[in-house]
Amino acid sequence: MIHNNIYFQIELTARKIRQYGQNVLRSHGIDITIEQWLVLNVINDNETTNQIFIGEKLVKDKPTISRMVNQLGKKGFIIKTSSSSDSRQVSLSISKKGKTLIHNLQPIIEGIRLKGLQELSEKESQHIKSILNKIQKNLDT
Amino acid sequence: MIHNNIYFQIELTARKIRQYGQNVLRSHGIDITIEQWLVLNVINDNETTNQIFIGEKLVKDKPTISRMVNQLGKKGFIIKTSSSSDSRQVSLSISKKGKTLIHNLQPIIEGIRLKGLQELSEKESQHIKSILNKIQKNLDT
DNA sequence: TATTTTTAGTTGTCTAGCTAACTATTTTTA
DNA sequence: TAAAAATAGTTAGCTAGACAACTAAAAATA
Numbered sequence: 001m002i003h004n005n006i007y008f009q010i011e012l013t014a015r016k017i018r019q020y021g022q023n024v025l026r027s028h029g030i031d032i033t034i035e036q037w038l039v040l041n042v043i044n045d046n047e048t049t050n051q052i053f054i055g056e057k058l059v060k061d062k063p064t065i066s067r068m069v070n071q072l073g074k075k076g077f078i079i080k081t082s083s084s085s086d087s088r089q090v091s092l093s094i095s096k097k098g099k100t101l102i103h104n105l106q107p108i109i110e111g112i113r114l115k116g117l118q119e120l121s122e123k124e125s126q127h128i129k130s131i132l133n134k135i136q137k138n139l140d141t
Numbered sequence: 142m143i144h145n146n147i148y149f150q151i152e153l154t155a156r157k158i159r160q161y162g163q164n165v166l167r168s169h170g171i172d173i174t175i176e177q178w179l180v181l182n183v184i185n186d187n188e189t190t191n192q193i194f195i196g197e198k199l200v201k202d203k204p205t206i207s208r209m210v211n212q213l214g215k216k217g218f219i220i221k222t223s224s225s226s227d228s229r230q231v232s233l234s235i236s237k238k239g240k241t242l243i244h245n246l247q248p249i250i251e252g253i254r255l256k257g258l259q260e261l262s263e264k265e266s267q268h269i270k271s272i273l274n275k276i277q278k279n280l281d282t
Numbered sequence: 283t284a285t286t287t288t289t290a291g292t293t294g295t296c297t298a299g300c301t302a303a304c305t306a307t308t309t310t311t312a
Numbered sequence: 313t314a315a316a317a318a319t320a321g322t323t324a325g326c327t328a329g330a331c332a333a334c335t336a337a338a339a340a341t342a
Contacts, residue, residue, distance in 0.1 A: 120276070
């Protein structure tokens with residue numbers, strides 16, 4: 001049966017996490033997606049980063065990053081300029097509005113995180129990460 | 142760091158599974174997506190099912206099922222008629238072409254499954270499913 | 283029985299993810 | 313140094329997932 005299939009459960013859990021998180025953000029009237037928040041965070045942790053770097057961190061392809069960066073720009077959370085050293089590259093940084101958002105989001109995101117991980121022991125957390133990693137490695141080769 | 146985040150790893154693993162599976166299907170020249178294959182399987186296991194039932198099994202919403210069923214119909218893998226007892230409902234069944242596809246896909250899908258689960262013990266398989274289930278339940282309430 | 287409510291399915295609109303094809307720079311190398 | 317190859321990013325086209333709004337038919341209820 002499909003519900004006993006590990007792949008199905010991984011994919012379903014991923015969807016439920018995204019959906020729950022998105023609902024919480026919406027309930028706070030915050031105009032950003034979970035995925036966009038991840039991008040914003042990479043930029044926040046690495047000022048003047050380019051899009052390739054974000055893609056490597058988040059393991060997403062160039063078009064996906066390009067579009068999410070555009071969204072974040074439209075919403076005024078980031079500033080996108082051309083790199084002075086290499087004009088192929090962009091240079092991304094957080095705007096004031098973006099900094100405020102990140103600040104306000106911290107406790108909300110932490111709340112989402114804790115909600116899903118309730119009653120998961122440290123051992124279980126480590127274990128699931130190691131198993132997921134094993135599956136990923138199996139599929140990489 | 143994001144790579145140490147359980148949610149990120151769950152979502153990433155889900156993407157890698159889909160991507161690997163899709164590549165294998167493509168390499169066999171098979172014109173179907175992993176998600177469509179799941180729908181096809183539910184129909185195969187439950188002849189004359191309707192779309193609500195598929196949605197319940199796969200935990201997907203009505204528009205998503207509606208569109209995937211349409212794709213499978215266009216490709217000639219299923220036959221969609223109106224239910225005689227309730228004309229709101231559709232009645233879905235597998236075509237000959239669909240049956241052939243399912244038959245040919247069995248070993249390929251099994252190969253994909255085994256590839257990812259290499260060196261996972263039965264205990265680990267059970268464990269990850271129980272942890273994923275715990276996370277899902279945490280988010281449901 | 284007439285009206286209201288529920289149910290099954292579709293359509294529209296948006297975001298994300300993927301592939302492929304493209305432009306425009308920068309780097310390699312012949 | 314001129315031509316070829318690699319790199320950063322964008323655009324286009326597709327599927328899936330989510331939400332909202334809709335149609336049409338069935339079921340409930342007053």
